[in-house]
Amino acid sequence: MTRDRSLYSRRQVLSLGRKALLVLGVGSIYPVSRYLRGKEDTLAIARIPSSELPLHGDWQRLGQTRFWLRQGNEGVEAMWASCTHLGCEVSFDARRDQWVCPCHGSLYSRDGQPVIGPAVNPLVRAEVKEKDGAYLLQQPPV
């Protein structure tokens, strides 16, 4: 250094950086180990706390997923909103009380039974498991 006008010397900055790295490294041990041990949960595609469930009325879409949920007589039901014809994403139209496929116009009843083709098979339900106050939703093998 020719002139030393700065607040910190290079040595100080480097040692500060080393300490910051150490703190970051130690601090990431917990999240990384939680992440790597999380394998048991990967069967479920979505996990929702029970408090966040839509508990009223009709099928409601869960966030950005293809899961639709409703409160049935025997607990929470989940629908996997993929058309059984060619797999387009269907959505529940509350006014028509039907599931509508935008691709080839298949219609399903509110319980997922095919009404108008080309689809011939009913919509597939997704499995719902309750665990630790949360619901695990599993994508059906379609």
Next chain:
Amino acid sequence: MGKTGNDSFMGHIRPSQIRAGALRLRATFCLGGFSFLAFIVLAITGVLLLFYYQPGDRAFASLSELDSALPYGGLIRSLHFWAGQLMVITVFLHMVRVVWSGAYRPLKELNWVTGVVLFLLTVMLDYSGYLLRGGQESGSAATVGQALFTALPGGKALATVFFGRPSPFNGSTLSMFVWHVFILAGAVSFLQMFHFWRIRRGGGVRPL
């Protein structure tokens, strides 16, 4: 342009002497350093993502699981995404700085060429990473990319090498995966080492 430091590996990383001017923040704004920092973050989070990501038809589903069902999965994925965006930006600004201060001129022209290749590789990494998400937007981006490739002479073959099977919607994430994780990332880490070595050989940067 005398050479500083010594010839050992550690000497290159932590040279005993360095030009005073090269240490000034205004000389470089540390943009190359920020790019490398982003790359380190990308490498670490990328390795973590490899534990769960499934290329091919399960790409989108496996990432949805990672986001919603794994502790800190969304955090690690977001870090990977944002570090990637940051790296493209800082690499570009780094090049602007090099042009601005004329650091591409002889004695450093080889490092400039290396840097241009590194820039292209960075953009390709960003692009291939976008396709690896396996969403609908990835399919559209793959279609555009393939069309661009096929406009080149011999582009059909090139597109097959890069994108794999003809359909952009299915299965192409597998070949994209190999490029992203092994070939492109490997080439970047190798060229980066060369890039840094050349900086020391060239005696560091001159201030603006």
